Amino acid sequence: MARYREAKCKLCRRAGEKLFLRGDKCDTEKCPQGRRPYPPGQHGKARIKPSEYAIRLSEKQKMQRIYGLNESQLRSYFKKASQKSGATGENLLQSLERRLDNVIYRLGMAPSRQAARQFVAHGHVKVAGRSVNVPSYLVKAGQVVEVFESSQANVKKLYPNLADKDVPAWLELNADQLQGKVVSLPTRDQIGTIVAENLIVEFYSR
Structure with missing residues (x-):
């Protein structure tokens, strides 16, 4: 970083x-x-x-x-x-958007990418059922990102209105279970950067 x-x-x-x-x-x-x-x-x-x-x-x-x-x-x-x-430019943006810390940020589970990076590095996140503490991990289409059960209460307390989060079209959010899914690779018009x-x-x- x-x-x-x-x-x-x-x-x-x-x-x-x-x-x-x-x-x-x-x-x-x-x-x-x-x-x-x-x-x-x-x-x-x-x-x-x-x-x-x-x-x-x-x-x-x-x-x-x-x-x-x-x-x-x-x-x-x-x-x-x-x-x-x-x-090349779209490929570059697509890779950066697929970073695990960015996915957590886009899902609304952290207020900034820096906070999302710390959240991932401290071991609060699973990808496809396995613990991943590498912020630069590239999430693939179809993979599910979720918060460990032991960390969910704190996240829900910090973000009580997570269900109202407007997530990008290439992501899917389950606010109750604190899960997110990469439904497809992002296209340029789906990237808000x-x-x-x-x-x-x-x-x-x-």
Whole structure:
């Protein structure tokens, strides 16, 4: 996992949009990106036209921050995506969405991907009936993800309205049993991440 020492809200302001790194706070009036929609620092309000390289770099960094990846991790995902048939950018996003920590986050069982990563790493999750504590585990279509019974009471207490969660079309949620199923591999229009993956492909293909 990439460790960003800069405040998460500053990362959103630097990206110029909400990356939803702080969970529920991002949807409130307290969100700094909403109150100060410009980059942090003394010259944050200055308007400088970025170069094409800077635009691509910024988009790559945005993807890293959204999914909590360092450079070598994202480059590895890109390399594997480029070796598959189909659009490289969509392949890349599909792999990142299938990460176990992201699936837990998308199912609403954690407020952020970072929290989901800790939840998985601490051994609270099963995949296809077996304990999995690796956040980067890629969940396959048809597999069921569930919370251990010993951890369910705490999760239900934290998220009493989980049944109202609007999950992506490629996932299926059973809130009562704290189970989720990957019904199919996500397509681009089913992935809510606002990122220009074509710019990332161009960045790594230069």
